[in-house]
Amino acid sequence: xxxxxxxxxxxxxxxxxxxxxxxxxxxxxxxxxxxxxxxxxxxxxxxxxxxxxxxxxxxxxxxxxxxxxxxxxxxxxxxxxxxxxxxxxxxxxxxxxxxxxxxxxxxxxxxxxxxxxxxxxxxxxxxxxxxxxxxxxxxxxxxxxxxxxxxxxxxxxxxxxxxxxxxxxxxxxxxxxxxxxxxxxxxxxxxxxxxxxxxxxxxxxxxxxxxxxxxxxxxxxxxxxxxxxxxxxxxxxxxxxxxxxxxxxxxxxxxxxxxxxxxxxxxxxxxx
Numbered sequence: 001x002x003x004x005x006x007x008x009x010x011x012x013x014x015x016x017x018x019x020x021x022x023x024x025x026x027x028x029x030x031x032x033x034x035x036x037x038x039x040x041x042x043x044x045x046x047x048x049x050x051x052x053x054x055x056x057x058x059x060x061x062x063x064x065x066x067x068x069x070x071x072x073x074x075x076x077x078x079x080x081x082x083x084x085x086x087x088x089x090x091x092x093x094x095x096x097x098x099x100x101x102x103x104x105x106x107x108x109x110x111x112x113x114x115x116x117x118x119x120x121x122x123x124x125x126x127x128x129x130x131x132x133x134x135x136x137x138x139x140x141x142x143x144x145x146x147x148x149x150x151x152x153x154x155x156x157x158x159x160x161x162x163x164x165x166x167x168x169x170x171x172x173x174x175x176x177x178x179x180x181x182x183x184x185x186x187x188x189x190x191x192x193x194x195x196x197x198x199x200x201x202x203x204x205x206x207x208x209x210x211x212x213x214x215x216x217x218x219x220x221x222x223x224x225x226x227x228x229x230x231x232x233x234x235x236x237x238x239x240x241x242x243x244x245x246x247x248x249x250x251x252x253x254x255x256x257x258x259x260x261x262x263x264x265x266x267x268x269x270x271x272x
Contacts, residue, residue, distance in 0.1 A: 002030025003225055008078045010034040010070065012061050012118060013088030015042035018136055018181065021217035022085050027052045029221060034074045036061070037088070053078075061088045061114025062106075071121040081125040083224060086115040086158075087136040094195035095266045096149045103193045104150035111154035116161060123165075123174075130173035132224050135162045137180050139237045143244045143251065146259050147266040151192075166229070175227040181216045182237030 009026045013019035015037035027033050027050045035043045036059035043056040057073050059066045074081055089111045092103055119133055126133060140148055141155030159178050166176035191199050211234055223231040232238050244251045260267040 002028065005030030007082040008032045008034065008074065008080050009083040009085065010036060010074055010081060010118075010122065011085040011087055012036045012059065012114065015039040015046065018213045018216050019085070019087040020046050021213040022087060022220055024049070025214070025217040025221045026083070027054070031083075032078055034070070036070050061118060062109040064117045067114070067117035068121045070118065071125070075125060080129055081122055082129045082131040083134065084118060084122045084126060084132070085134045085136065085220070086118055088114050089136065091148065091192035092150045092194075093147050093192045093266065095147055098266070099150070099195045100197055103195070103197050104153070106193065106197070107150035108154050108157070111151070112157040112161070115158050119165065127169070127172055127174060130175070132175040132177060132227070133162065133165065134177045134179060134220065134224055135159065136220070137178050139180050139182050139232070139240050141178070141180060142241045143255065146256060175224075177223055177228055177231060179220050179223065179231040180233065180237060181211065182232070182234030183210045
């Protein structure tokens with residue numbers, strides 16, 4: 001018997017990275033888990049490893065109908081919903097003056113509207129259980145990052161949306177957590193969109209030196225259980241949020257210099 005026994009948790013973007021790790025971490029604590037992602041094969045592979053009851057629902061969170069179907073299937077199968085983990089996301093890496101606007105729209109459709117759609121249909125059920133809405137955001141939701149205009153915008157929008165939801169239901173027992181992992185080892189940079197919408201394939205970071213998805217998931221499970229408001233991970237992430245609040249102009253320079261040093265950085269004129 002774990003802390004989350006008899007609780008039902010929906011995780012979007014459940015086929016890899018932080019999403020897959022959250023599925024495993026909640027299941028290890030006894031939760032019934034609903035996996036939502038576009039890749040059915042990957043979800044089923046993960047589901048075979050779970051020690052608890054589960055359900056896989058093919059879901060493209062950019063499509064409202066898919067998000068409604070996800071929640072409907074969850075309630076039809078299990079009769080309740082206790083936690084919604086809005087994790088599905090995509091990144092991008094290109095200068096704004098070079099990027100196709102369709103790239104920004106795609107990022108917003110997944111990162112922001114996916115959260116809105118899932119939360120909209122989950123909310124009535126979460127209010128009944130006094131459950132939790134979790135948004136897996138980013139330090140980019142506190143600090144705009146160069147060559148990530150679409151990504152930062154989507155995370156700022158997510159955080160503003162969830163803060164509004166939290167305040168609207170302040171007296172209803174609803175818990176809202178905004179989780180900002182910082183740089184995490186995952187495939188999000190490999191699948192990040194370039195200026196023309198193609199995946200960049202290779203990560204500009206040394207993934208082996210980053211916090212693992214499993215570590216992030218354990219933090220999210222713990223913070224959800226403690227009903228925390230925010231979760232900011234990594235020393236770099238915490239310092240970025242702190243200094244951006246008190247020394248924003250200085251942070252402009254620091255952030256620019258940091259990202260200009262990336263391999264093939266769009267900020268570096270010689271890479272153009």
